[in-house]
Amino acid sequence: MENFRIGIPSKGRLAEVATELLGDAGLKFRRQDRSLFARVRDMPIDITFLRTDDIPVLCAEGAIDMGITGSDLVQEANVDVETRMELGVGKCRLALCVPEDTDWQSVEDMKTCRVATSFPHVTQTYMKANGANPHLVNLSGSVEVMISLGIADAIVDLVETGSTLAANRLKIFAEIGNYQTVLIQNTQKRQPELADRIVRRLEGVVIARDYSLLEYNIPREKLAEAEKITPGFNSPTINPLEDNAWCAVRAMVKRKEVIDVMEQLEQLGASAILQTNIANCRL
């Protein structure tokens, strides 16, 4: 049987992201120089290094069984693939942006304007749905400078921190969507058991990255209240302590909420509150 094929970005910001995710999930491989293939150690899987924006169409056509790319690129490619999971990284928005001092009040006002973008399909669909039919200028990058170059009145591009917009004296006029890095699969679903195994492995890593393990001691009379603060992923683990009036609690907490939760527990009377990061998990 032919090896299962996973396509990942060969360069750019998602290249390292994808390699690290797969590595943490136990899919280890070494890319030699600029080679386009690598074999995964001890598994019947080949990694193919591709352009990030080609991955959706190559997955739809069956050149690869699975791929890691941006969900913005999946939507733009407008092809039939299954999104198996969100990978929790590469989060960004796609936005219609205009000069800071614009006179426009609504998207409808932009009927006859020129919009520069590397997302023509998504832009066209969005503008049409909002009653505008602008002239599109299709580019593959550096879209933000096109207004000052005089070839566009507005742009549609990715925004993360907003610093590129600010540097070009632009502002968000309307948000089109929220995106992140995703794992996609060809709809034929070759070797479904292996595919599901890869998904489970990646889930273990993605959930582990999102959560911390919090352990603390709490007076029994406060346990019910503490459990409300840390309900855990399914439910917290409670253990007795030598002092019967106290018990020990272990629960998973969203990493970004940990500091806040620790403060709430301390106020409630908890002690020995410890945060541990999780490397991997199966829940």
Ligand SMILES: Nc1ncnc2c1ncn2[C@@H]1O[C@H](COP(=O)(O)OP(=O)(O)OP(=O)(O)O)[C@@H](O)[C@H]1O
């Ligand atoms: N500023 C950003 N913050 C977070 N994610 C982003 C950002 N820009 C792009 N992405 C995500 O990364 C994907 C790949 O981006 P892009 O095609 O621009 O490649 P790149 O890594 O920037 O390399 P290149 O130098 O070729 O532009 C995008 O489709 C999007 O999903």
Ligand SMILES: O=P(O)(O)OC[C@H]1O[C@H](OP(=O)(O)OP(=O)(O)O)[C@H](O)[C@@H]1O
């Ligand atoms: O809101 P920000 O944090 O400024 O991020 C947004 C910028 O990031 C991406 O560009 P990238 O860095 O990939 O450069 P590129 O134009 O070469 O793709 C995107 O195309 C925006 O220009």
Ligand SMILES: [Mg+2]
């Ligand atoms: Mg880029």
